[in-house]
Amino acid sequence: MSKVLDAKVLAVYQVAPETYYMELEAPDIARLAVPGQFVHVRCSETQEPLLRRPLSIHMVSRPKGVLALLFRVIGKGTEMLAQRQPGDLVNLMGPLGRGFTLPLPGSRVAVAAGGIGAAPLVFLVQELANMKCQITVYLGAKDKKSVLCDGQFEQMDAEVVIATDDGSLGWQGNVTDFMGRHMDWRRTAMTYVCGPKPMMQGVAALLAEADVPGEVSLEEHMGCGVGACLSCAVKISHHGKVTNKRACADGPVFPSWQVVWD
Amino acid sequence: MKPNLQVHIGSMLMANPVTTASGTFGFGPEYAPYVNIDQLGAITVKGTTLEPREGNPTPRLVETPAGILNSIGLQNPGADYLIEHYAPYFRELKTNVIVNIAGNTVEEYAQLAAKLDPVQGIAALEVNISCPNVKKGGMAFGSDPAAAAEVTQAVKNATSKPVIVKLSPNVSDIAAIAREVAGAGADALSVINTLLGMAIDIRQKKPLLGNIVGGLSGPAVKPVAIRAVWQVYQAVSIPIIGMGGIMAAEDALEFILAGATAVAVGTASFTNPRATLEVLEGIERYLMANGIADINQLVGAAQP
Numbered sequence: 001m002s003k004v005l006d007a008k009v010l011a012v013y014q015v016a017p018e019t020y021y022m023e024l025e026a027p028d029i030a031r032l033a034v035p036g037q038f039v040h041v042r043c044s045e046t047q048e049p050l051l052r053r054p055l056s057i058h059m060v061s062r063p064k065g066v067l068a069l070l071f072r073v074i075g076k077g078t079e080m081l082a083q084r085q086p087g088d089l090v091n092l093m094g095p096l097g098r099g100f101t102l103p104l105p106g107s108r109v110a111v112a113a114g115g116i117g118a119a120p121l122v123f124l125v126q127e128l129a130n131m132k133c134q135i136t137v138y139l140g141a142k143d144k145k146s147v148l149c150d151g152q153f154e155q156m157d158a159e160v161v162i163a164t165d166d167g168s169l170g171w172q173g174n175v176t177d178f179m180g181r182h183m184d185w186r187r188t189a190m191t192y193v194c195g196p197k198p199m200m201q202g203v204a205a206l207l208a209e210a211d212v213p214g215e216v217s218l219e220e221h222m223g224c225g226v227g228a229c230l231s232c233a234v235k236i237s238h239h240g241k242v243t244n245k246r247a248c249a250d251g252p253v254f255p256s257w258q259v260v261w262d
Numbered sequence: 263m264k265p266n267l268q269v270h271i272g273s274m275l276m277a278n279p280v281t282t283a284s285g286t287f288g289f290g291p292e293y294a295p296y297v298n299i300d301q302l303g304a305i306t307v308k309g310t311t312l313e314p315r316e317g318n319p320t321p322r323l324v325e326t327p328a329g330i331l332n333s334i335g336l337q338n339p340g341a342d343y344l345i346e347h348y349a350p351y352f353r354e355l356k357t358n359v360i361v362n363i364a365g366n367t368v369e370e371y372a373q374l375a376a377k378l379d380p381v382q383g384i385a386a387l388e389v390n391i392s393c394p395n396v397k398k399g400g401m402a403f404g405s406d407p408a409a410a411a412e413v414t415q416a417v418k419n420a421t422s423k424p425v426i427v428k429l430s431p432n433v434s435d436i437a438a439i440a441r442e443v444a445g446a447g448a449d450a451l452s453v454i455n456t457l458l459g460m461a462i463d464i465r466q467k468k469p470l471l472g473n474i475v476g477g478l479s480g481p482a483v484k485p486v487a488i489r490a491v492w493q494v495y496q497a498v499s500i501p502i503i504g505m506g507g508i509m510a511a512e513d514a515l516e517f518i519l520a521g522a523t524a525v526a527v528g529t530a531s532f533t534n535p536r537a538t539l540e541v542l543e544g545i546e547r548y549l550m551a552n553g554i555a556d557i558n559q560l561v562g563a564a565q566p
Binding site: 001002003004042047048049050051052091093220221222223224225226227228229230231232233234243244249 | 285286287288292293295296308316317320321322323324325327328329330332334337480481509529531532533534535536
């Protein structure tokens, strides 16, 4: 069950432009978390900003009781969070949401990450590697400086394919185009996607065309984080019927073929 | 000695004056990991309509200074689903469950009230005549004294449960509406619903909410809400549930001193999922520290 607690900051540093890594002591959350879930973080001590920020769980170390976040500074809340120092307390709710569905052990899987979307996929690849899966990570970024987590994925014995918009590292272009040209879908048991909406929509279209399963991790403006306020509605099609689901509680991870993209 | 915290909202006895604001607490189970719900005086659950509703387009939520704008648009699974899936849970709770009801027409309000009347586990109905996020019904009823009275009377005639009418602050004279609604038989009033507001994205040059306008809540609205409770208390003698920007016990006490018998914690639950219980604990501490034996002594104590 989800908890609300004050977690001690163990480390915080910048890893890429506007991107920060933060380690927190949160054994109760680390123990329960599964890949794809998030924590709802109180970034401010005051009423400004008022709402928490949902941040995906980047990694956990269950033996050490440590939870790691990787986040982009995009506004006041994340800016305040990035300024926390080791020893400070950060109030967290979590783990929250429905995570990724794991494949059979030893499966061949594809993981597609766009920008900061790499954050939750490191935790996923951690688990997939433990399950002896054969993993290929398709990692997209704006440029060389913004490529995230490539070293971590490689350390976990995943094959890493990098695509940058400006071609400063790896293939020039976006991940979707690369996958469209080079993927052998018949040999891929499962594809996991997290990134900007156009990228997820693009990969979801490839998956639909190849008629193979995948999962995407969606983002929408969130309020409560627990399924109460219905702010983070996403359109999901199930047996031909489209309904609003809650990204926070019914997701953030959804089957790629069920998402209705606007 | 422990002070008395019991209050009456019509015939409904609350063990303490703290409930939740409709729409901020789901149907209860959402917050069960963080709060022992039975410790609250009541929970007020998500606005319910006869038929299921899908609500408004996203984005449905925008942060503003010390507040939030929402335009959920009464998304809810409908009355049948509530009766089938949530009423059994409500019956297991020791606390009171207040169901917020909404409709497009007076008849719909009455039908819904009649449908919920025999349902055990529902302690009271809160009539939403103040939702700013729906085209029909909602605020249209709450801003016209005659229409507000008509809805109130129709719901009263359809149910034996206590009827609480939730008032809109988006009116020129809230006391006049309160008098009409009280005259039509309401057992209590919820004061206030959200304030109609709007925000614009200056980069995209477009409104930030999918529905363009939404309801403002959070600390930013508290002074407006306190004023409304103050005026309504002077206008009617039925109990008031005060709400609007309560983040801590000190805020709740302001509402009680202005004239609220009970208080609802709303947006604060998003910031702190334990806010409801922390407000309750703070009220109790205040009573003890000030040697006040009964919370009811404090209701409207700031009034002349």
